[in-house]
Each structure stands twice: as structure tokens, then as C-alpha cells.
Amino acid sequence: MAIKSVDICCGLAWGDEAKGKIVSHLIQKNKYDWICRWNGGSNAGHTIYIGGKKYATHIIPAGVFYNIPCYIGPDCLINVDAFIKEINYLNDNGFDTSKIFVSGNAHVITKEHVNDDISQYQKQQGSTGSGIAPCARDKFARKGILLKDYDKFPYKDNIWTESHSPLFGDILCEGAQGFWLDINHGMYPYVTSSYTLPYSACSLGFTHRVIRNIYGAAKVYDTRVGVDPYFEHHDAHLYKDTFDNIATIGEEYGTTTKRKRKVEWLNLDKMIYAINICGTNIIIMSKIDILEKINTFAYIYNSEYVVCDDKKDFIRNINTIILNKCSVVDKIIYSDNPETINHL
Ligand code: IMP
Ligand code: MG
Numbered sequence: 001m002a003i004k005s006v007d008i009c010c011g012l013a014w015g016d017e018a019k020g021k022i023v024s025h026l027i028q029k030n031k032y033d034w035i036c037r038w039n040g041g042s043n044a045g046h047t048i049y050i051g052g053k054k055y056a057t058h059i060i061p062a063g064v065f066y067n068i069p070c071y072i073g074p075d076c077l078i079n080v081d082a083f084i085k086e087i088n089y090l091n092d093n094g095f096d097t098s099k100i101f102v103s104g105n106a107h108v109i110t111k112e113h114v115n116d117d118i119s120q121y122q123k124q125q126g127s128t129g130s131g132i133a134p135c136a137r138d139k140f141a142r143k144g145i146l147l148k149d150y151d152k153f154p155y156k157d158n159i160w161t162e163s164h165s166p167l168f169g170d171i172l173c174e175g176a177q178g179f180w181l182d183i184n185h186g187m188y189p190y191v192t193s194s195y196t197l198p199y200s201a202c203s204l205g206f207t208h209r210v211i212r213n214i215y216g217a218a219k220v221y222d223t224r225v226g227v228d229p230y231f232e233h234h235d236a237h238l239y240k241d242t243f244d245n246i247a248t249i250g251e252e253y254g255t256t257t258k259r260k261r262k263v264e265w266l267n268l269d270k271m272i273y274a275i276n277i278c279g280t281n282i283i284i285m286s287k288i289d290i291l292e293k294i295n296t297f298a299y300i301y302n303s304e305y306v307v308c309d310d311k312k313d314f315i316r317n318i319n320t321i322i323l324n325k326c327s328v329v330d331k332i333i334y335s336d337n338p339e340t341i342n343h344l
Helices: 019-029 062-066 080-092 111-125 132-140 198-204 236-249 268-278 288-294 311-325
Strands: 003-011 034-037 046-050 053-057 070-072 100-103 169-174 211-219 221-224 262-267 282-286 298-301 304-307 331-334
Touching: 003 019, 003 198, 019 046, 019 062, 019 169, 019 211, 034 062, 046 062, 053 062, 111 132, 169 198, 198 211, 211 221, 211 268, 236 262, 236 288, 262 268, 268 298, 268 311, 288 311, 298 311, 311 331
Parallel strands: 003 169, 003 211, 034 070, 034 169, 070 100, 211 282, 262 298, 282 331
Antiparallel strands: 046 053, 221 262, 298 304
8 A cells, every 4th residue: 555645743943842742633633544753762752641641752653642553764763771661651551552663774772872972962962861862873884783683672573674665544754853953954063863854754765745734843932951052042131030930830841851941932033944944834833821821922033032012912923924934834823732732
């Protein structure tokens, strides 16, 4: 059976844009045959609410919560111990993990990779310490370990080693991290060591011609974990208390590392650039409820802070600017709760 269509959900910022919620919503609304991950490893953290209960995954796609086959592609990096731990966590919570497949060409993150990451990247660049950069280094030096050659991966039947793509039907690809963490387009060297843009979803094994919708995940304010001297506006000190408030009320703590995230007003200059390169036709802006709680609405445009009168003014301005500057965008949706998205 051939591949019929591919939908992609990618992050338009620095990760943590509620991709998990969007993917979970799309799975319930549409009929998909496969849910796939194309990049990163257990550095990512996806939060999903099901029946009011909160779940967190790092490498396994959200399809597992809905009994849909999942595929983790050849560009992903696998820490086998972390993978087993995640499978056990899902099994303990009653989810069937028998339909999770991994490409045999995915690379294995070793203990040395994790140690190198902790000693060379964690402090200096604020990496998650999951071994991503050293594993990618060895992959590109062509001395890495492929999953299919690794003895200690216990789920041998779930490895895809065929030379053809195992995928068919309607596919949803969930991105990890976000635009500004991409190794090519992000703020190098303050990036991750993978391709976070939708073009790289094709590494799963399909042509870009089958791509249907590209959903762009964003938040109504920006957040950043890890080191990044380019993140903050030069006047960020003026809003220090407000940003602290947003971080607390918005529960802006890393899913993987539990670190408190830095907050900044939404940078529309950056977002416009990201949208136009990603080609995201539907934009989901999350966490408008957090700005309602602090009752302050602002953004950055043309490198300046713009403060709005109210929520209506904020949404109207943002929609006008984005629709004007990004002809690819059909629809912008604002979401005000962690579990569902209306109008998507
Ligand atoms: P690494 O991916 O662990 O090498 O980290 C590189 C940079 O990407 C650091 O600034 C991390 O904080 C950031 N990063 C990696 N994964 C995520 C994520 O899933 N969400 C947000 N930031 C991330
Ligand atoms: Mg996350």
C-alpha cells in the first residue's frame, strides 16, 4: 500500500510550543495509519493529557496513546536504556507498545555520548545532557552504532531493516524541538544536533510531494531553556517581574530537565521568518489563557516592543501581520487550555 498523505507538526520557536497537544488533537480528529518521529532523541519532552491525566514521553510518538502504529525514523538518536524505561512507563499505564517500530538505521546513544555531553555541552550550551551532540558527531564521522547492529536492544521484532519505507496510508509526523534549535537555520551554536524543520520529515522515507498540511506550533509568548545570548530583547529587564510571573503561572519548566524556562514577548520578526521557511499553513498559538491571567498583551515587531490594549487588540494585530507577511498561512488558531484545541 502506498503513502496517501502526510501531515506534519513542527515547532516554530525553541521547542515547548505544545506540539504534543496538537498531535494528540489531530490523531483524535483525523484517521492516521502511522504516527512518526523524524528527529532528535530523548532530549525532547512531549506532554499529553488523556482523560484529564498528564503523560510525558520523550522519544515515542503520541500514537501509542491511541493504539496507532508508531515509527521512529533513521534520523533519530536512540538511548536504549531510556527507550526501555519509556516502554515500561507506557505499559505500566496500560498502553500497548507492540506497534512501535524503529528504523534499524537510527543511531545508538552510548554511555560515552552521555558522559561527553554532560562534560562538554551541558554547562557551556545548556544541552539536555542526553548525549545528542556526541552521538550526532559520531554519526557524521561515520563511526556510530546503528540500532540494527546493537545487541542490547530487546525489541528486535520492532526494528525496520528493509531498504524500502515501511510506511503507508495517511501519516502524521511529530516534530521535536523547534525552528530556532535547527542545526542549519537556528542560532548556531546554540542549537540542537538535528533537523527540526518539516523538510527533514522526508528522512522518514517519503517524497515532499505527498505532504498535505503543515501545522506550526507556537506560543503567544516565547520561552527558552538552555544557553542562548540571542534570545532576549535588549529591554527585557523592563519586564523581569512580568516574565517571572508568566513562567510561574504558565508552568514553564522543561519536561525533560525540569529547568525553569526564560520568558520573552513573542518575537513576530522571528516567527514570520520561521513560518515562511517551514511553509506552515495552519498556525496554533497556545497559552493565550496565561496572558489573560496576567492581563498584559505584548509582542516584538520590527525589533520593538508593542504593548496592546487587550486580548482582542493583540489577536487582531498578530493575525493581520502574519496573514500579510506569510502568504502560506490559511488559518491561525488560539488555544486557551492544555488539553484541547477548539476550531482545529
Ligand atoms: P541538546 O539537544 O540536548 O543537545 O540541547 C541543545 C539545545 O537545545 C539546548 O539549548 C537545549 O535546552 C535545547 N533543547 C533540546 N531539546 C529541547 C526540547 O525538547 N525543548 C526545548 N529545548 C530543547
Ligand atoms: Mg517539550
